[in-house]
Amino acid sequence: MTVAIERWPVAGAFTIARGAKTFVDVVVVTLTDGAHVGRGEATAIYYHGETAESVAEQARSVAQSIAAGGDRSALAGLLPRGAARNAVDAALWSLSAHIEGVPVWRSAGLPEPCPLTTAFTLSVAEPAAMEAAARAASSRYPLLKLKLAGEGGAERVAAVRRGAPDARLIVDANEAWTNRDLPAEIAALVPFGVELIEQPVRAGEDHLLDGLNSPIMLCADESCQDRGDLARCIGRYGAINIKLDKSGGLSEALVLAEEAAASGLETMVGCMLSTSLGVAPAFLLAQSARWVDLDGPLLLARDREPGFIFEGATMRPSADSWG
Numbered sequence: 001m002t003v004a005i006e007r008w009p010v011a012g013a014f015t016i017a018r019g020a021k022t023f024v025d026v027v028v029v030t031l032t033d034g035a036h037v038g039r040g041e042a043t044a045i046y047y048h049g050e051t052a053e054s055v056a057e058q059a060r061s062v063a064q065s066i067a068a069g070g071d072r073s074a075l076a077g078l079l080p081r082g083a084a085r086n087a088v089d090a091a092l093w094s095l096s097a098h099i100e101g102v103p104v105w106r107s108a109g110l111p112e113p114c115p116l117t118t119a120f121t122l123s124v125a126e127p128a129a130m131e132a133a134a135r136a137a138s139s140r141y142p143l144l145k146l147k148l149a150g151e152g153g154a155e156r157v158a159a160v161r162r163g164a165p166d167a168r169l170i171v172d173a174n175e176a177w178t179n180r181d182l183p184a185e186i187a188a189l190v191p192f193g194v195e196l197i198e199q200p201v202r203a204g205e206d207h208l209l210d211g212l213n214s215p216i217m218l219c220a221d222e223s224c225q226d227r228g229d230l231a232r233c234i235g236r237y238g239a240i241n242i243k244l245d246k247s248g249g250l251s252e253a254l255v256l257a258e259e260a261a262a263s264g265l266e267t268m269v270g271c272m273l274s275t276s277l278g279v280a281p282a283f284l285l286a287q288s289a290r291w292v293d294l295d296g297p298l299l300l301a302r303d304r305e306p307g308f309i310f311e312g313a314t315m316r317p318s319a320d321s322w323g
Helices: 052-060 061-065 072-078 083-100 127-137 154-163 182-187 228-234 248-264 276-288
Strands: 002-016 018-031 037-043 120-122 141-145 167-171 194-198 219-222 239-242 266-270 292-295 309-311 314-316
Touching: 002 052, 018 052, 037 052, 037 083, 037 219, 037 276, 061 228, 072 083, 072 248, 083 248, 083 276, 127 141, 141 154, 154 167, 219 266, 228 248, 228 276, 239 248, 248 266, 248 276, 266 276
Parallel strands: 120 141, 141 167, 167 194, 194 219, 219 239, 239 266, 266 292
Antiparallel strands: 002 018, 018 037, 309 314
């Protein structure tokens, strides 16, 4: 096993309620049996205190176990949920696919992948800047995802709607509404046709949503990492955002998606800032999702080659795919 940290520049800056990023450090795990190679990429979950360095160290800690024949089923006992387990899990899926000559989607019991339409994310900014960004994006991206902060949400959404009058809109509060009037914040967005609000309150304070009859569907992001978090989401959220870096990889995400559907929850499949290698496993899972938010490579100044082919918001894998 080899583990490397790679730095990829962001196109401009990616700004959310917690701050701005001009680059992303990803961790790449490479496995080989001498004749075949499998790779996986992951991005540290910063709000869990992960760093690229800590993720890489975690991944290296299981090298001997993997070399001794450890497989995906053993990973949950070797690594906690998070980016390191995702990188190793993805590399194992990829290596198995190349050894067996069977694509990952088939081994995972998923439908054969077809092109998908991804959301495109607009960073939080002053309303005028978000309006201009929406206007520039609207001709290519029919689904826009707006990053919001604690104040001025309605003004920002109104500005985006002016810039993109025909686009579908979802918003991500990134936990910033915990101490705000939730019914008022939500009601203010109804006139603009917002169809989903991600993570309005801080993870762990989901009880603030008890009894809230939201006219817009709420989606758990930070509040739903893996299947162990589903119980606290049911009855409070109508959807969950599955990210492989949170869940610990495709193996856990498959079970999470199945149990979420059985519980009546809709799914979004999202990603952190990442290259095409990072979103490749999520693309397979996203085939059955209601919302797809895999624009990580689009937000970078450049992508890994070969990467996904993007034609506007439509994404499809290149011929030399991950698995």
